[in-house]
Structure formats: structure tokens, C-alpha cells
Amino acid sequence: MAPVLLTPIGTELAIKWADGTEDFIPLETLRRACPCASCAGEKDALGQVHKPTPRPYGPAAFSLVSSALVGGYGFQPRWGDGHGTGIFSWDYLRHLAARGQ
Numbered sequence: 001m002a003p004v005l006l007t008p009i010g011t012e013l014a015i016k017w018a019d020g021t022e023d024f025i026p027l028e029t030l031r032r033a034c035p036c037a038s039c040a041g042e043k044d045a046l047g048q049v050h051k052p053t054p055r056p057y058g059p060a061a062f063s064l065v066s067s068a069l070v071g072g073y074g075f076q077p078r079w080g081d082g083h084g085t086g087i088f089s090w091d092y093l094r095h096l097a098a099r100g101q
């Protein structure tokens, strides 16, 4: 299910889903959960995930500069420190919202 509204409010991302429910995910939570390969690691041929060494986040890392919808299945935020390769699917956003409650 896709959101009907997706907008940053203050330090949170506000999501309104097609069924009328709303979720609020702190931008910091979102950034720390970035699913891209350089943040979340990549699986090798044996299915083991190699986590990269965590890098320190500066304050700009948690400010959302812009975001783009990706092919109707997710969105791709661009962060204040220039990072912007993570794509968050709607299911993943739901998962993150549920986890934070």
C-alpha cells in the first residue's frame, strides 16, 4: 500500500497511508536504518552480510534535503551530508514505524 502523503515535519517524516492511518518516523531513525549497501552491508555468495564499519554521523546527516518517489514502490531521501543511495520501500517504512512504537 502506498502513502497518499509523505512529508517531513520538523524532525520526523509524516506518512499518511491509503487506509487513513498515519505514521511518524524520526528522521534520525530513518537515516540509521538506511538500507543501501554502504550503510546496511552487502550479502556475499554464502548469504552472510558484511557490515561496513559504521561511520560517524554529523548533524547534517539527519536533515532531509529532498526525497524522490521511486517507481511507485518506495522513496529515496537525500540527506544533508550528501548521502542519498538508500531506497525505502513502503513495507520497510511500515516496519520501521511499527518498530518505533
Ligand SMILES: [Zn+2]
Binding pocket: 034, 035, 036, 037, 038, 039, 040, 083, 085, 086
Ligand atoms: Zn545508506
